[in-house]
Amino acid sequence: MSVVLRNRVSSLLPDFPWDTIAEARARAAAHPGGIVDLSVGTPVDPVDPLIRDALASVSEVPGYPTTHGTPELRAAAVEALKRRYGITGLSPAAVLPVIGTKELIAGLPRLLGLGAGDLMVIPEIAYPTYEVGGLLAGCEILRADSLTQIGPRNPALIFINSPSNPTGKVLGVDHLRKVVSFARERGAIVTSDECYLGLTWEGRAPSLLNPEVCDGDFTGLLAVHSLSKTSNLASYRAGFVAGDPELVAELLEVRKHSGMIVPFPIQAAMTAALGDDAHESRQRERYRTRREVLRKALEGAGFRIDDSEAGLYLWATRGEPSRTTLNWLANLGILAAPGHFYGPAGAKHVRVALTAADERIAAAATRLTSA
Numbered sequence: 115m116s117v118v119l120r121n122r123v124s125s126l127l128p129d130f131p132w133d134t135i136a137e138a139r140a141r142a143a144a145h146p147g148g149i150v151d152l153s154v155g156t157p158v159d160p161v162d163p164l165i166r167d168a169l170a171s172v173s174e175v176p177g178y179p180t181t182h183g184t185p186e187l188r189a190a191a192v193e194a195l196k197r198r199y200g201i202t203g204l205s206p207a208a209v210l211p212v213i214g215t216k217e218l219i220a221g222l223p224r225l226l227g228l229g230a231g232d233l234m235v236i237p238e239i240a241y242p243t244y245e246v247g248g249l250l251a252g253c254e255i256l257r258a259d260s261l262t263q264i265g266p267r268n269p270a271l272i273f274i275n276s277p278s279n280p281t282g283k284v285l286g287v288d289h290l291r292k293v294v295s296f297a298r299e300r301g302a303i304v305t306s307d308e309c310y311l312g313l314t315w316e317g318r319a320p321s322l323l324n325p326e327v328c329d330g331d332f333t334g335l336l337a338v339h340s341l342s343k344t345s346n347l348a349s350y351r352a353g354f355v356a357g358d359p360e361l362v363a364e365l366l367e368v369r370k371h372s373g374m375i376v377p378f379p380i381q382a383a384m385t386a387a388l389g390d391d392a393h394e395s396r397q398r399e400r401y402r403t404r405r406e407v408l409r410k411a412l413e414g415a416g417f418r419i420d421d422s423e424a425g426l427y428l429w430a431t432r433g434e435p436s437r438t439t440l441n442w443l444a445n446l447g448i449l450a451a452p453g454h455f456y457g458p459a460g461a462k463h464v465r466v467a468l469t470a471a472d473e474r475i476a477a478a479a480t481r482l483t484s485a
Contacts, residue, residue: 341483
């Protein structure tokens with residue numbers, strides 16, 4: 115007799131996006147020169163020895179780590195945010211390590227006590243996990259890039275993402291200040307996904323916690339940071355959230371009861387990564403070079419690149435449905451992510467990742483040039 119699940123949580127969720135492009139993946143893999151996978155955006159460059167050494171140095175420690183993270187890790191995060199992004203006045207107590215930022219984002223609405231009857235706002239073109247978090251909590255979800263689209267309603271949570279995944283769009287200081295002011299008038303929490311802040315190519319990308327944006331007042335504000343991107347720590351599941359001390363304390367309390375703890379060796383690796391800017395600069399330059407190669411090749415093949423001022427992707431279009439473009443690229447042995455993964459407004463774009471080895475990037479460029 116089989117077990118009957120009374121309520122299947124998975125029934126609340128859409129199909130997992132990456133499962134829906136299996137046919138395009140198979141087509142790209144059949145190319146004589148092999149597949150160039152520019153879809154997921156997973157790092158391919160090695161983890162810096164400094165970080166690996168820090169991980170190994172505490173691998174013999176047997177005891178439980180703390181949910182709040184070591185004092186050294188939280189202090190390193192505070193200093194890195196100040197040094198890299200000009201964030202001042204942040205207390206180490208208001209930093210909380212998480213098991214990869216996707217896990218945090220998917221669980222955040224529920225961890226903050228949101229549920230049925232609560233309105234959650236996400237960008238019109240958005241990382242799919244924002245929507246997943248709202249669906250798991252039972253929230254009403256509104257896609258909106260403009261505050262006027264919200265009208266007179268009072269959202270409980272507003273997600274922003276700058277630089278954006280997938281578009282690479284950057285929100286300026288004035289826009290962010292308006293979001294903060296609006297949220298405080300309506301009693302909303304603002305969570306800013308800033309995982310790509312360290313990969314800004316054009317202009318400047320301010321943090322939600324920058325004093326120019328919030329005047330040094332973190333009330334109601336959370337910023338989410340990942341070490342997966344410029345430190346190549348995707349396999350480590352290493353991220354953290356920082357901001358309003360009261361909100362962080364609430365997240366900490368719930369996560370302590372739930373056993374949601376970053377492993378101690380990972381905490382040591384994070385501390386080393388946050389304390390060193392040199393490895394980050396080297397990785398940024400690798401991506402900058404790959405970006406220029408891919409951008410030139412895509413434009414030469416008739417694509418228009420929109421936004422893409424920052425991040426690990428080029429947001430590209432040929433003015434046709436994204437599935438059509440996906441298949442065209444797959445015939446060249448190139449796999450991208452169709453824009454409709456990220457919302458209806460992305461239906462005529464594809465997201466092209468910079469995360470492939472130099473040889474694979476060069477192969478993609480050659481194929482695009484000769485197409």
